Amino acid sequence: MVIFFGTLVSFYLSSFFTYQPKHYFVLSFVNAFVAAGMLLIGVRALPAIVLALIVHYVLFVDVAIGYAVLFSLVLPIPPILISQIHLKVIKHVKQQSSVLLMSSVYFLLFGLALPMLQTSLLLFVSYLSKISLSLEFMLLSSSSVALTHMILTPIIFLALSVLFGVGKSKYIALDEQIFEMNSTVWSYRVWAGVLLVTLGSIAIVPESMLLYSLWFFFLVTVFVGIGRFGIIRPMVLGLLVVGVMLYNATAKVNDAWGYDDRYVGLIEVLVAFVVLAYIHGSSTIRSFILSQEKIHNERTDPYTGLYNLAQLKDDVANCKKPILVFLDLWPTLSKLAGIGYSGQTQLLLQITRSLFTTRSDIKRAYRPPFTTGVLFILPMTDNVQRELVSISAMLDEFQFYWKGTSMSLVSHTLHCFPLPNDEDLDAKISTFCDQPYYAHQKILWFDDSEQSTPRMSRLLKVQHAIKHNEFVLYCQPYRHLHNSHSGSHFEVLLRLHPADGSQLEPAEFFPMVNEFGVEEQLDKWVIENTFKLLSENLLQWESINRCAINLTAKSLGDDELASFVLRLAEKYDIPLGRICFEITESAALENEAQAIATVEELKLAGCTIALDDFGTGYASFAYLRRIPVTVLKIDGEFIRNLPTNPTDRLIVESIHLVANNMSLVTVAEYVETEAHADLLREIGIDYAQGFGMAMPLPLDEHIKSINVSVGI
Incomplete structure (x- = not known):
C-alpha cells in the first residue's frame, strides 16, 4: 500500500516540475520513487508500482487502457533494470568495504547508464506515439534523469528505510557519528546562521542574476557542510535548494512555451554540482570509516574483540558517576589451562554476551592488560546494589560451552569501585584489578583507602x-x-x-x-x-x-x-x-x-x-x-x-x-x-x-x- 499510494503521490509532486511543451517531468519523483522502492525491497515492489501507473494513466491522464498498460509496463523498465543490476553489483563490491567504489557504481549506473537507457526508451515511446522529439530535448531528458537519481532517489530511499524500519538506525547512526566527529557547536551554528541569512536575502531580492547568485552561494554553503555536519542534513537542504531553483526555472520556460538553452545549462550545472557533492560525500564517509576502523583496531583486543583502557577512559569521561566493575576469571581460567587461548577467548566472549543480554545499559566490556578478567561500567543509581546482585545471579547460572561440554564458573567476585571523573584512571585500574581472590564474597566494594598500602x-x-x-x-x-x-x-x-x-x-x-x-x-x-x-x-x-x-x-x-x-x-x-x-x-x-x-x-x-x-x-x-x-x-x-x-x-x-x-x-x-x-x-x-x-x-x-x- 505504501508503494502504491507513494507512486501516485509522486506523480502529483512531479507535476510541479513538468516541462509543459513535452509534458515531461524535469524532476521526476515517480522515477526516483520507483528506483528507491526497487532498491529497498526488490521485485516485491513491482506489482504495486505497475498498478499505480495504470491507475494514474487511466484516471488522471485519460489514456486508453491499452496504452496505459503498455506505458505502465514499459516506462518502469529502466529504473527497475538498473536497480536490480545495482543490487547485484553492490552485493559483490560490498565485500571490499569500499565506500568510494560503491558510490562510483551508483554514479555509473544511475548517473550515466540510466539516463541513456531512459532517453532511449523515451525515443521508443515517442515513435509509437508518433511524437517528434528534438536533440535539445534528448539532452534535457538525460540531464534531468541524472539529476533526479543523483539527488532525489537517495532521499526517498532514506525516507522509505525509516518508514519500513530497514537500516533506519544504521543510516541515522552513521550520520550522527560523522556529525559528532567532524563538527563543533560553534561551527554548526555559524554554518546554520549563514544559511539562514542567505535564505532571508533570497526572500527579499527580486528576480535577477543576484538571486541566482544567492541560490548558488546557498548551494556552495551546503556543499561545505557535507561531511562536516553529517550527510543527511546537507543532502536534504541541497534537495530543497535544487527543487526551488528548478521549479522557478521550469515555470519561466513554461510561460515562454519554448526551449531555452539557459534552462538546460542550469540543469547541467546542477548535475555537475551534485556529482562533485557525491565525490566529496563519498570521500568523507570513506575517511570516517577508515578512521573508525583505525580507532577500533587501536582500542580492541585482536583475539577477544574486547575494548582496552583507551576506550574505557573515553567512556568514563562521558558517564556521570561511573562504577567500575571487575569480574576476575582467574579461579576458572586457572583450572582450564588445557583449553588454550581459543578456549579462554570463547569464555570471555560468552560471558560478555551474557552481560549484554542481562543489562541493556552495559554496552562495552573491557580487558585490562595483564589480568584474567573483564571490566565494565555501571552508572551509580539508588538500585545499584540490587543490579549487582542480579548480575551475580546471572553469573551463578552461567554455563561455559566448549567442544560439546559445559561448565559453570568456579566462583566469582564482582569487585566494584565508584570512580570520580577526575581520577588517574591508569593508577586506579592497576591497583583495582589486582585484587586477591575471595572465594565466598560475590560482591566486594573496593576500599580506596587501601590504595596507600597495596600489593607491595x-x-x-x-x-x-x-x-x-x-x-x-x-x-x-x-x-x-x-x-x-x-x-x-x-x-x-x-x-x-x-x-x-x-x-x-x-x-x-x-x-x-x-x-x-x-x-x-x-x-x-x-x-x-x-x-x-x-x-x-x-x-x-x-x-x-x-x-x-x-x-x-x-x-x-x-x-x-x-x-x-x-x-x-x-x-x-x-x-x-x-x-x-x-x-x-x-x-x-x-x-x-x-x-x-x-x-x-x-x-x-x-x-x-x-x-x-x-x-x-x-x-x-x-x-x-x-x-x-x-x-x-x-x-x-x-x-x-x-x-x-x-x-x-x-x-x-x-x-x-x-x-x-x-x-x-x-x-x-x-x-x-x-x-x-x-x-x-x-x-x-x-x-x-x-x-x-x-x-x-x-x-x-x-x-x-x-x-x-x-x-x-
Missing part, C-alpha cells in the same frame, strides 16, 4: 611472616554423614597473623606465596608444625580418624618430600595412618612422574592420599587412573547449589558411583546447610565439610576439644 605492603608482610614464623595453624572439622561416633576428621588450614596485629586472609597472601616461589618451604613448615602440635597436645591418637594436610603441586615434585615426612613422623612419634595428604587439582603437577613416586612412597608408609577439588581441575578422572588416591574430595562448585540444581545432583551421584566402585572415600566440600547434608547422605557421600558443618578454628583449640570429648 602485602608482599613485605608475607616475606616477614616467613622469616619470623608468623603463620598460625587453623583447622576445619568435617562430619561423618553415616556414623556420628567416628573419630575426629579435620583439614589443617593456614592463617597469617603478623606481629603488628593486622591480619591477611589466605586469598591475600597465597598469591604472594606463589609469586615468591616458597610453596615448598611453606608446605614443610605446615607439616612440621602440625606434627609438633599434635605430638605435644594430643593425648590419645585413637580420637583422631584423619588429619588432612594440603600439598601444593610444586611440593609434590620435590624428590625429598617423602623422606622429609618420614623423618618428622619418627621425630614426633606420629602414626602416619592418621595423616592424610591432600593433592589439589586446581594446579597442574609440574613433575607428574615424581609426584606419583612421592605419593606412592607416602601411601606405602601408611598415609592416606586425597584428591582435592575433584571435578573442576586439570586432570579429574585421569588422575584417578595414575595416582593411588584413597579419598575423593568433591569440589564445592557442585555442592553449593545441590538442593536446587538437578544437574549438580546428577554429577555428584556420578562421582559417588565411580568412587564407590573404586572403593574410595568421598568428602563433599562447601556444605553450608543441613539440607545439603541430608541430600549428600541420601546419595551416599561419606563426609561433609563446610561452614554448615563446622567453622574454622585454631588447631590447638580443636585438639583441646578432642581431649575433652574423650574425657581426658
Whole structure:
C-alpha cells in the first residue's frame, strides 16, 4: 500500500516540475520513487508500482487502457533494470568495504547508464506515439534523469528505510557519528546562521542574476557542510535548494512555451554540482570509516574483540558517576589451562554476551592488560546494589560451552569501585584489578583507602611472616554423614597473623606465596608444625580418624618430600595412618612422574592420599587412573547449589558411583546447610565439610576439644 499510494503521490509532486511543451517531468519523483522502492525491497515492489501507473494513466491522464498498460509496463523498465543490476553489483563490491567504489557504481549506473537507457526508451515511446522529439530535448531528458537519481532517489530511499524500519538506525547512526566527529557547536551554528541569512536575502531580492547568485552561494554553503555536519542534513537542504531553483526555472520556460538553452545549462550545472557533492560525500564517509576502523583496531583486543583502557577512559569521561566493575576469571581460567587461548577467548566472549543480554545499559566490556578478567561500567543509581546482585545471579547460572561440554564458573567476585571523573584512571585500574581472590564474597566494594598500602605492603608482610614464623595453624572439622561416633576428621588450614596485629586472609597472601616461589618451604613448615602440635597436645591418637594436610603441586615434585615426612613422623612419634595428604587439582603437577613416586612412597608408609577439588581441575578422572588416591574430595562448585540444581545432583551421584566402585572415600566440600547434608547422605557421600558443618578454628583449640570429648 505504501508503494502504491507513494507512486501516485509522486506523480502529483512531479507535476510541479513538468516541462509543459513535452509534458515531461524535469524532476521526476515517480522515477526516483520507483528506483528507491526497487532498491529497498526488490521485485516485491513491482506489482504495486505497475498498478499505480495504470491507475494514474487511466484516471488522471485519460489514456486508453491499452496504452496505459503498455506505458505502465514499459516506462518502469529502466529504473527497475538498473536497480536490480545495482543490487547485484553492490552485493559483490560490498565485500571490499569500499565506500568510494560503491558510490562510483551508483554514479555509473544511475548517473550515466540510466539516463541513456531512459532517453532511449523515451525515443521508443515517442515513435509509437508518433511524437517528434528534438536533440535539445534528448539532452534535457538525460540531464534531468541524472539529476533526479543523483539527488532525489537517495532521499526517498532514506525516507522509505525509516518508514519500513530497514537500516533506519544504521543510516541515522552513521550520520550522527560523522556529525559528532567532524563538527563543533560553534561551527554548526555559524554554518546554520549563514544559511539562514542567505535564505532571508533570497526572500527579499527580486528576480535577477543576484538571486541566482544567492541560490548558488546557498548551494556552495551546503556543499561545505557535507561531511562536516553529517550527510543527511546537507543532502536534504541541497534537495530543497535544487527543487526551488528548478521549479522557478521550469515555470519561466513554461510561460515562454519554448526551449531555452539557459534552462538546460542550469540543469547541467546542477548535475555537475551534485556529482562533485557525491565525490566529496563519498570521500568523507570513506575517511570516517577508515578512521573508525583505525580507532577500533587501536582500542580492541585482536583475539577477544574486547575494548582496552583507551576506550574505557573515553567512556568514563562521558558517564556521570561511573562504577567500575571487575569480574576476575582467574579461579576458572586457572583450572582450564588445557583449553588454550581459543578456549579462554570463547569464555570471555560468552560471558560478555551474557552481560549484554542481562543489562541493556552495559554496552562495552573491557580487558585490562595483564589480568584474567573483564571490566565494565555501571552508572551509580539508588538500585545499584540490587543490579549487582542480579548480575551475580546471572553469573551463578552461567554455563561455559566448549567442544560439546559445559561448565559453570568456579566462583566469582564482582569487585566494584565508584570512580570520580577526575581520577588517574591508569593508577586506579592497576591497583583495582589486582585484587586477591575471595572465594565466598560475590560482591566486594573496593576500599580506596587501601590504595596507600597495596600489593607491595602485602608482599613485605608475607616475606616477614616467613622469616619470623608468623603463620598460625587453623583447622576445619568435617562430619561423618553415616556414623556420628567416628573419630575426629579435620583439614589443617593456614592463617597469617603478623606481629603488628593486622591480619591477611589466605586469598591475600597465597598469591604472594606463589609469586615468591616458597610453596615448598611453606608446605614443610605446615607439616612440621602440625606434627609438633599434635605430638605435644594430643593425648590419645585413637580420637583422631584423619588429619588432612594440603600439598601444593610444586611440593609434590620435590624428590625429598617423602623422606622429609618420614623423618618428622619418627621425630614426633606420629602414626602416619592418621595423616592424610591432600593433592589439589586446581594446579597442574609440574613433575607428574615424581609426584606419583612421592605419593606412592607416602601411601606405602601408611598415609592416606586425597584428591582435592575433584571435578573442576586439570586432570579429574585421569588422575584417578595414575595416582593411588584413597579419598575423593568433591569440589564445592557442585555442592553449593545441590538442593536446587538437578544437574549438580546428577554429577555428584556420578562421582559417588565411580568412587564407590573404586572403593574410595568421598568428602563433599562447601556444605553450608543441613539440607545439603541430608541430600549428600541420601546419595551416599561419606563426609561433609563446610561452614554448615563446622567453622574454622585454631588447631590447638580443636585438639583441646578432642581431649575433652574423650574425657581426658
